[in-house]
Amino acid sequence: MYSQQNRGLPLRRLPTIGLLFSLAGLAASSPPRRPHSPEEAGRFRVTSDIVLVNATVMDAAGRPVVGLTQDHFRLFEYRTEAHIAYFGEEETPVSLVIVADTSGSMKGKLNVCALAAAELFRSILPDDEFALVTFADRPLVAEPWTKDDSKIRSALASAPAAGTTALFDAVQLGAQYASHGRNARKAVLVVSDGGDNHSRYSEGDVRRRIEELDLELYALNIGGSWFSEAEGWWGRAVLERLCEHASGRYVAVERLSELPAALRRISREIRSQYLLGYRPQRLDGAGCIHKVEVKVTPPNGMRRVTVRWRQNWREPN
Numbered sequence: 001m002y003s004q005q006n007r008g009l010p011l012r013r014l015p016t017i018g019l020l021f022s023l024a025g026l027a028a029s030s031p032p033r034r035p036h037s038p039e040e041a042g043r044f045r046v047t048s049d050i051v052l053v054n055a056t057v058m059d060a061a062g063r064p065v066v067g068l069t070q071d072h073f074r075l076f077e078y079r080t081e082a083h084i085a086y087f088g089e090e091e092t093p094v095s096l097v098i099v100a101d102t103s104g105s106m107k108g109k110l111n112v113c114a115l116a117a118a119e120l121f122r123s124i125l126p127d128d129e130f131a132l133v134t135f136a137d138r139p140l141v142a143e144p145w146t147k148d149d150s151k152i153r154s155a156l157a158s159a160p161a162a163g164t165t166a167l168f169d170a171v172q173l174g175a176q177y178a179s180h181g182r183n184a185r186k187a188v189l190v191v192s193d194g195g196d197n198h199s200r201y202s203e204g205d206v207r208r209r210i211e212e213l214d215l216e217l218y219a220l221n222i223g224g225s226w227f228s229e230a231e232g233w234w235g236r237a238v239l240e241r242l243c244e245h246a247s248g249r250y251v252a253v254e255r256l257s258e259l260p261a262a263l264r265r266i267s268r269e270i271r272s273q274y275l276l277g278y279r280p281q282r283l284d285g286a287g288c289i290h291k292v293e294v295k296v297t298p299p300n301g302m303r304r305v306t307v308r309w310r311q312n313w314r315e316p317n
Helices: 110-119 149-158 167-178 203-213 229-245 256-271
Strands: 002-004 019-021 050-059 073-077 080-082 086-088 094-101 129-135 139-146 185-192 216-222 249-253 274-278 289-296 305-309 312-314
Touching (some): 094 110, 094 139, 139 167, 167 185, 229 249, 249 256, 289 305
Parallel strands (some): 094 185
Antiparallel strands (some): 019 050, 050 305, 073 080, 073 289, 086 274, 129 139
């Protein structure tokens, strides 16, 4: 049987749903072609009747399940099954913004985070690019777009840890910066150890912005904060909700020694996704929201899998 995550939350994306596939001149009766480029495969476009949904499938141990075929998937819009017109399991370049907490509670942790970040970059593609946003009282772009991951790790290791935590402002800036990345697929990874206590933006503001920009959101929460227990739990819950909304992944670790494994897990998930394409029942106009459900039948020998996808997508203006 399958297990569903992101229940009741607005879309990854479509996770990616996100993607109205740009196929200019495609007739409704013609078969969809495979995308010719990563840029074409990873973005939400307005000129087509094909919607692409990104889906991640995990086994009971939380590991990505690869090698599935189209027959393992079923896709529904408004509870009505839709024909899967396109199916693929492909790696495409990503523009990834790392949003790192440098508030006072992160003192003594940033250098460890920088060393562990090497695990995140082990499986990069030639066209991947990265940027670093750091935040305490306010967020700033500490390292602009680069293909050299050593610059990200160096900037993170040398960042001073002091001040309060403007988490929502930082995610907002990271999302905005990611939207200007060169690659069609864009993601934000938040690394923090607590909640928010110094932002102008709210959780709702961040959620809407991520949806508008069609981004993936991942978060790594490090335990052991000096924040109050209530604020710490609130911060974790907020990050988890935001990641679910964006069909990404929230991972919590209690010890710094667990960081490398957690980052490997996030890296695998970023790389291990399926792409499902379908034609909507109807297009009602700019701003209208479509609800989508993805179900997966586990392969032989596997009792249970979990599938994540963006449950809603909005017609563009």
